[in-house]
Amino acid sequence: MIERTLLPELRERIRRIERPTAAIHGVLPFSIAAIDRVLPGGGLARGALHEILGAGGDEEDGALAAAFAAGILGRLAAQKSLAGDGMVLWCLPRPDLYGPGLAAHGLDPAHLVLVRAPRDAEILWAMEEGLRAPGIAAVVGEVGTLAAVASRRLQLAAERSGITAFLLRRWRDGGQAARERNLPNAAVTRWRIAAVPSQPLWGEPGVGRPRWRVEILRCRGGEPACWEVEEADATGHVSLAAALADRPAAPVPAEKFRRAG
Amino acid sequence: MPLADALSFLPGLATVVAEPAEDAAALRRLAEWCSRYSPWTAPDGTDGVRVEITGSAHLWGGEAALAANLMARLDRRHIATRIAIADTLGAAWATAHFAEGKSPIILPPEGCRAALAPLPVEALRLDPATAQGLRRVGLKRVGDLYAMPRAALARRFGESVARRLDQAQDDQPEPLSPLGEAPTRRVRLSFAEPISDPADLLRATERLVADLVPRLAGEGTGARRLDLVFHRVDGRVERIRLGTARPSRDPRHLVALFKERLDTVDPGLGIEDVILAAFAVEPLPSEQIGLPGHPAGNEASGIAPLLDRLGNRLGLAALSRLDPRASHIPERASVRVPVGSVHSRAHVAQAPDKPPRPIRMFEPPEPVEAFWLLPDDPPFRFTWRRRWHRVTRADGPERIADEWWRPEGSGTVDAIRDYYRVEDEGGRRFWLFRAGLHGGDRKPRWFVHGVFS
Numbered sequence: 001m002i003e004r005t006l007l008p009e010l011r012e013r014i015r016r017i018e019r020p021t022a023a024i025h026g027v028l029p030f031s032i033a034a035i036d037r038v039l040p041g042g043g044l045a046r047g048a049l050h051e052i053l054g055a056g057g058d059e060e061d062g063a064l065a066a067a068f069a070a071g072i073l074g075r076l077a078a079q080k081s082l083a084g085d086g087m088v089l090w091c092l093p094r095p096d097l098y099g100p101g102l103a104a105h106g107l108d109p110a111h112l113v114l115v116r117a118p119r120d121a122e123i124l125w126a127m128e129e130g131l132r133a134p135g136i137a138a139v140v141g142e143v144g145t146l147a148a149v150a151s152r153r154l155q156l157a158a159e160r161s162g163i164t165a166f167l168l169r170r171w172r173d174g175g176q177a178a179r180e181r182n183l184p185n186a187a188v189t190r191w192r193i194a195a196v197p198s199q200p201l202w203g204e205p206g207v208g209r210p211r212w213r214v215e216i217l218r219c220r221g222g223e224p225a226c227w228e229v230e231e232a233d234a235t236g237h238v239s240l241a242a243a244l245a246d247r248p249a250a251p252v253p254a255e256k257f258r259r260a261g
Numbered sequence: 262m263p264l265a266d267a268l269s270f271l272p273g274l275a276t277v278v279a280e281p282a283e284d285a286a287a288l289r290r291l292a293e294w295c296s297r298y299s300p301w302t303a304p305d306g307t308d309g310v311r312v313e314i315t316g317s318a319h320l321w322g323g324e325a326a327l328a329a330n331l332m333a334r335l336d337r338r339h340i341a342t343r344i345a346i347a348d349t350l351g352a353a354w355a356t357a358h359f360a361e362g363k364s365p366i367i368l369p370p371e372g373c374r375a376a377l378a379p380l381p382v383e384a385l386r387l388d389p390a391t392a393q394g395l396r397r398v399g400l401k402r403v404g405d406l407y408a409m410p411r412a413a414l415a416r417r418f419g420e421s422v423a424r425r426l427d428q429a430q431d432d433q434p435e436p437l438s439p440l441g442e443a444p445t446r447r448v449r450l451s452f453a454e455p456i457s458d459p460a461d462l463l464r465a466t467e468r469l470v471a472d473l474v475p476r477l478a479g480e481g482t483g484a485r486r487l488d489l490v491f492h493r494v495d496g497r498v499e500r501i502r503l504g505t506a507r508p509s510r511d512p513r514h515l516v517a518l519f520k521e522r523l524d525t526v527d528p529g530l531g532i533e534d535v536i537l538a539a540f541a542v543e544p545l546p547s548e549q550i551g552l553p554g555h556p557a558g559n560e561a562s563g564i565a566p567l568l569d570r571l572g573n574r575l576g577l578a579a580l581s582r583l584d585p586r587a588s589h590i591p592e593r594a595s596v597r598v599p600v601g602s603v604h605s606r607a608h609v610a611q612a613p614d615k616p617p618r619p620i621r622m623f624e625p626p627e628p629v630e631a632f633w634l635l636p637d638d639p640p641f642r643f644t645w646r647r648r649w650h651r652v653t654r655a656d657g658p659e660r661i662a663d664e665w666w667r668p669e670g671s672g673t674v675d676a677i678r679d680y681y682r683v684e685d686e687g688g689r690r691f692w693l694f695r696a697g698l699h700g701g702d703r704k705p706r707w708f709v710h711g712v713f714s
Contacts, residue, residue, distance in 0.1 A: 056687050056688070056689065057648070057687060057689050058689065058712075060646075061621055061712050062621070063619070063620050063621045063712040063713065063714050064714050066620050066621060066714070067620045067714030068714070070620070087564050089567075095581065095597060096621045096622055096623060096624065097583065097620070097621060097622075098591075098595055098618060098619055098620060098621060098622040098711060099583040099584075099585055099594070099595030100585070100594060100595055100618040101617075101618045101619050101620035101621070101622070101711070101713075101714075102583070102620060103585075104617060104618060104620075105620065105714065109582070109583035109584070109585065109595065110582075112582060112583055113564070113568070113580060113581075113582055113600055114580070114581045114582065114583065114597065115571055115575065115579060115580055116575070116579045116580075116581070117575050117579060122574070122575060125574070126571055126575065129567060129570055129571060130567060130571075133564060133566070133567035134564075135564040135567075136564060136567070194688075195687060195688035195689045195690065195714075196688045197653065197654075197684065197686070197687075197688040198654065198684060198688065198690075200654070205654070206654055206655065206656045207654045207655065207656045207682050207683070207684050207690060208654075210690060210713065210714060211688070212714070231714055
């Protein structure tokens with residue numbers, strides 16, 4: 001008698017332990033089949049901690065990491081604001097974010113609250129406070145050094161509240177970057193964004209449409225992967241670079257397809 | 262008398278080095294301590310403290326009881342005092358410094374004129390030269406001046422005599438500028454027995470907040486800044502200063518904010534008074550309580566408690582929002598505003614074909630060493646942060662000139678800048694600008710203003 005009630009309960013618990021975040025809080029799809037296929041649950045897990053690194057000279061400024069995050073945050077904030085709130089708490093050591101640039105990548109500055117804190121410990125504290133507060137769509141922190149325990153705390157807080165958290169790694173110099181880059185932490189995914197020379201538009205001189213190389217270095221329950229994409233547009237969506245993209249102009253709605261059959 | 266002379270008269274003379282700065286600081290602390298009697302206190306000269314007790318004497322059971330209490334406490338700390346209470350600051354000063362009789366001296370209302378008459382003219386807070394001049398013509402007492410025509414006095418001794426006379430008799434106002442800002446609302450809790458237990462401090466805080474909140478609610482206001490002041494038995498004053506992102510009168514929220522900081526208060530031998538003062542009170546209309554499942558309030562009120570917690574640890578200045586402004590100057594097109602201010606949501610018209618803007622912008626722009634060929638060319642290479650970049654592609658120039666119609670415009674930025682978006686070999690994209698023109702007095706300089714994604 002006991003076993004009959006206990007077994008499904010245990011199964012449920014094991015299932016939660018195995019794939020905790022995606023199962024509880026849902027995912028945010030990238031709307032690109034090639035990327036969503038790799039991520040467990042078909043998108044970026046909500047209520048989880050994600051780590052984003054810049055690469056190729058971007059370790060200090062974190063511009064690529066910020067732009068990639070801005071696209072995701074814009075979509076998170078927009079979805080949450082249908083329900084009333086959708087503030088993004090962005091904790092950073094020096095406030096060099098530029099509003100028009102964020103807007104161009106999909107994050108409306110009206111959704112943004114900047115928190116400036118000089119030390120990593122304070123940034124982590126502020127993030128954790130944000131992860132416990134109602135009315136927050138997502139929390140971002142720019143940190144240099146990160147202890148595994150601190151990341152574990154953030155991950156647990158994100159899991160409990162369902163607020164998505166992003167860690168942008170910003171290092172003082174190459175030496176710190178080399179030391180910190182490969183240390184393990186509790187983030188669910190680790191992304192690395194690098195700039196790729198832009199493709200000239202129709203052979204014209206000048207800077208073309210900016211492109212990134214997006215890599216998933218680590219993903220709980222998924223595989224590492226790498227794509228070349230064009231940067232996030234004002235709706236916060238990245239798109240596969242033209243050379244790789246091979247998709248129909250408009251996806252065929254599945255419902256119609258079934259009825260016809 | 263020089264010190265050497267004094268020592269020759271009295272070899273065993275005890276000497277102490279004068280420390281005016283320390284004395285002033287001690288006097289200031291004493292004035293601060295006096296704020297237990299009234300919020301309006303200030304040090305007076307080098308040897309006195311002014312306290313405005315209008316409206317607060319009745320809390321102590323009358324002026325006499327207040328003065329007795331003050332004197333007893335100061336005696337306990339071995340501070341020799343002369344206390345006088347009068348209608349005007351001038352009369353109180355004169356009485357305290359020159360009147361016969363035992364301290365405290367309390368002049369009856371409207372009694373200044375009579376009480377001042379027998380005092381010497383120095384009691385009017387005149388500079389020594391003026392007082393000496395009055396004495397020379399036989400005007401030794403304040404009462405002697407009453408009969409004198411004002412015009413003659415002013416002509417002979419300057420207008421200070423007449424002014425001081427009027428101030429002492431309440432014919433001319435003399436404002437007291439208090440040490441700190443005077444609070445809008447103030448509640449106070451005194452203990453017969455000093456407390457020092459953290460739990461007691463918390464309970465006292467809760468009592469005071471519970472006392473303050475209904476008053477704010479009655480006025481339809483909320484506090485933006487709060488001071489919780491602890492008066493220690495040894496006369497020192499400990500304080501917690503709070504700021505809130507939005508006006509607040511939520512007792513639970515306020516207590517939680519104070520609670521986080523209570524451990525910074527050192528109770529010493531015990532705390533005998535706790536005062537909670539609200540500054541910068543702003544209108545806060547009553548709010549609809551949320552129904553279950555339908556949270557009340559707007560989006561800003563939802564995160565206000567979070568912002569206050571962050572602000573009280575990191576400082577409210579650490580919190581900001583980005584507000585778009587209609588300006589061509591890049592650093593003015595997006596400004597950081599305090600988080601408490603209402604977001605303008607100004608619809609800033611954006612030209613559809615506006616050139617792209619960087620995601621991070623450096624303030625101030627960082628100078629780079631650049632090499633370029635033709636006057637209007639972007640650099641073909643530049644050195645930034647000791648790293649060398651070879652430019653492979655570039656867009657531009659986009660010329661941005663200073664907003665000449667603004668008074669602060671000229672001088673703060675270089676008048677004309679030519680912006681280029683450049684890409685280096687690795688694909689990193691920068692926002693460079695050249696300040697100054699070719700053929701000018703100065704060689705054009707190059708800066709990195711931002712980085713693109």
